[in-house]
Each structure stands twice: as C-alpha cells, then as structure tokens.
Amino acid sequence: MPLSEAWFFRIKSAQQDLIMRCGGIVRAAEKCSSSKTEVGRWNNQLDPDLMPLPAVLQLEEVCGVPVVTSAMAELNGRRLADPEAFGTANATMMAAHAEVVVQFGELIAKAAMAFSDGKLTPAELAGIDRGAAALERAVAELRKSAASARAAGGLSIVGGVA
Incomplete structure (x- = not known):
C-alpha cells in the first residue's frame, strides 16, 4: 500500500x-x-x-x-486471528447484535448531521471515524459471539434448547 x-x-x-x-x-x-x-x-x-x-x-x-x-x-492486507474466539460459547448473542444496531444508528445519525451542510470538516470526519471504530468494535464482538455459539452447537434464543 x-x-x-x-x-x-x-x-x-x-x-x-x-x-x-x-x-x-x-x-x-x-x-x-x-x-x-x-x-x-x-x-x-x-x-x-x-x-x-x-x-x-x-x-x-x-x-x-x-x-x-x-x-x-x-x-498490509492481513488480519489477526484470535485463538480464544472459538473456545467458549457466548450466550450474549442478542446483546452483541443490539450493540451493532445502536452503533450503526449512531454512525448514520452522526454522518447525516455532518453531510447536512454539504461540507465535511476535519472534526466531523474524525467524529465519523470514531463512530465507525465503535461500530467496528461492536461487529467484532458480534462475530466473536456468533463463532463461540456456533462452536458450542448453537444457542437457544427464546425458551427451548439449541
């Protein structure tokens, strides 16, 4: 690059x-x-x-x-692997999903406000980047949760068994 x-x-x-x-x-x-x-x-x-x-x-x-x-x-076109991400089932799948939705909503709102005047200032761009970073962290947690649940054979979201 x-x-x-x-x-x-x-x-x-x-x-x-x-x-x-x-x-x-x-x-x-x-x-x-x-x-x-x-x-x-x-x-x-x-x-x-x-x-x-x-x-x-x-x-x-x-x-x-x-x-x-x-x-x-x-x-550099690479990504790191988390050796513990697949070891433990995580029953917080819905909470992780909800956090992704919240962070996405906040990013969209922040970007819409920044775009509204037709200019993007360095401060607005930094704010959008912070929002994207928060969304990225939330998505990473959701992916960890999904991988853990998958490794454990699935989750029961409402009643019943997985």
Whole structure:
C-alpha cells in the first residue's frame, strides 16, 4: 500500500481507540511510562507523533486488544486471528447484535448531521471515524459471539434448547 495520509489517519484512529480502551490519556501515560503530554500528542489526530512500538505493545497488553497491531495488519492486507474466539460459547448473542444496531444508528445519525451542510470538516470526519471504530468494535464482538455459539452447537434464543 503506498504511504499516504490515509494510512496515517488509520493508525492515529487506532491509537485513539487504544488510549480510550486503556482509560484515557492519564491512565495510558501511567501504563506505558510516558508523559501525559506525549500520550496527548499520540491521541491528537492532527499531531504527527505516532506511538513507539514498546508503548503500543504495553498498552495493548493492558487492554487485552491488539488495536494498533490489527490496524497495521489491516493496512498490509492481513488480519489477526484470535485463538480464544472459538473456545467458549457466548450466550450474549442478542446483546452483541443490539450493540451493532445502536452503533450503526449512531454512525448514520452522526454522518447525516455532518453531510447536512454539504461540507465535511476535519472534526466531523474524525467524529465519523470514531463512530465507525465503535461500530467496528461492536461487529467484532458480534462475530466473536456468533463463532463461540456456533462452536458450542448453537444457542437457544427464546425458551427451548439449541
């Protein structure tokens, strides 16, 4: 993939997600032994600073989700596999589905408001990206739930047995 601004904003968005999952700028700074100012720069879409690899690995370990690593794999036409995703049946299928619907609705509403004046500002685009990231997380959880339920032989949604 040729290096363009798109890869940069994808990585910056992943960094923001990672920092959020770790509890915000202050908590992330504590967890990776960096200053709040430095983590704030990593969290700012318009700042050119990217996280160093040790900070990425430390924060991904803290939150348990390879957010930035997955984005880097995605930028290279790859995706990561979760070895535990198929091991445990998950009875939260309906809750995961509901979260996808909620996040989709929020993304559509945010985008519609942004499109309404015929212009998309950098702030509106960042908001749409955050909404898409939330939807992406919800879809990933739904897929994990479906895979776990499938591995367990299915689920009984209402009464009865699977």
